[in-house]
Amino acid sequence: MISERGMAATRIADVASRAGTSPPAVLYWFDDRDQLLNEALGFSEDRFYDSLTERLAALSTPGERLRLLFEASIADPDWTLWMELWTHALRDSQGQETRRRLDERWRREIAMHVREGQAAGEFDSSRDPGEVALLAASLLDGLALQATLGDPEVAPERLHELTIEAVERFLGSVLPELDDEPDNREREVLAEGG
Amino acid sequence: MISERGMAATRIADVASRAGTSPPAVLYWFDDRDQLLNEALGFSEDRFYDSLTERLAALSTPGERLRLLFEASIADPDWTLWMELWTHALRDSQGQETRRRLDERWRREIAMHVREGQAAGEFDSSRDPGEVALLAASLLDGLALQATLGDPEVAPERLHELTIEAVERFLGSVLPELDDEPDNREREVLAEGG
DNA sequence: GAGTAGTCTGAACCGCGGTTCAGTTTTGGA
């Protein structure tokens, strides 16, 4: 609902009817509208990161993990939700905390894989992992923002190209390709094995 | 008021009292709240660009103009207003138009100076001016976003450094320094002359 | 100095939507 109507315009009645229930029933579970919306935002973003973390564990090299990190964050998440969270965080202290937590988690994750890749001799070791993470994350934010707002110059395909190119430039190294369908891997491994 | 309270929370009464008048007086000049807020956003951003364009005209090289462009947009504008405009543009068609117009103006301006610098042999000519503009503008958006949200890792000083460095990397060339106080130039010129 | 267009005021109107509340239904356990 937040993604559709925006934080400001999302009424308890909207959430209730989407859930097939009534406004008072929603308020039975949440103290008030504020808490409902705040928890919804945090929950949604956390869920995205959780599922991403899980998929990352299946990959063997830092380069692959970094590529998945960015490809997933281009394709999957609901950027409008992020935008709502940003604006919300300007004035709501709980929103500010939520954003800070999520953002730190995100940049820490990037930096970690950069560091691992450097330790493995896979990436240019002269770059500061924290700075790479900050630059890459910020550029992605900016580009995805344009794309989400329907900028014709940042169509999905272009967003993908520009992001990966820029990450590689910040990183000082090239990221390996991924299999398009992660689910195929099992089959391929089996085929190789047999 | 939009910058302080946010678009959603800005009431006609807020605007009225700030203007030293009454809500009906505000509605005498604007059809309704929607029009008021939309015009306020467009007006404010236009004014920033107008004043910037004026200051740019005083500089003689594309490199100086590009640097001023970014330094001014780091220091001057009210980024919270941009954020409000972004979120607003997700759902309001007039907001969408306003944003598109302002964004195009901004990127066109950057690209123009990039092109001029390339033609003058000042910058690396192998870069696509449109792409440089898009990347630089997007990264600035992303970084300024973090800074505005109070990210401790993107303090004002760091925001400035990172932005200029990144612009130079996208551009493939170094940007010249500017005099800190443009108003001093007259005095300096007079001093030199005397 | 009378008239008129332009500007504004105070008061009221009114719908929207969050929240409350008094009860009703449902659930799960003894």
Add this chain to the structure above:
DNA sequence: TCCAAAACTGAACCGCGGTTCAGACTACTC
């Protein structure tokens, strides 16, 4: 089968704030 806690409903309450409106006040013209 019964009971108590949990989950929910329908209706009403209530403040907020955008908008309207009937008149006043101002400024400017003839």
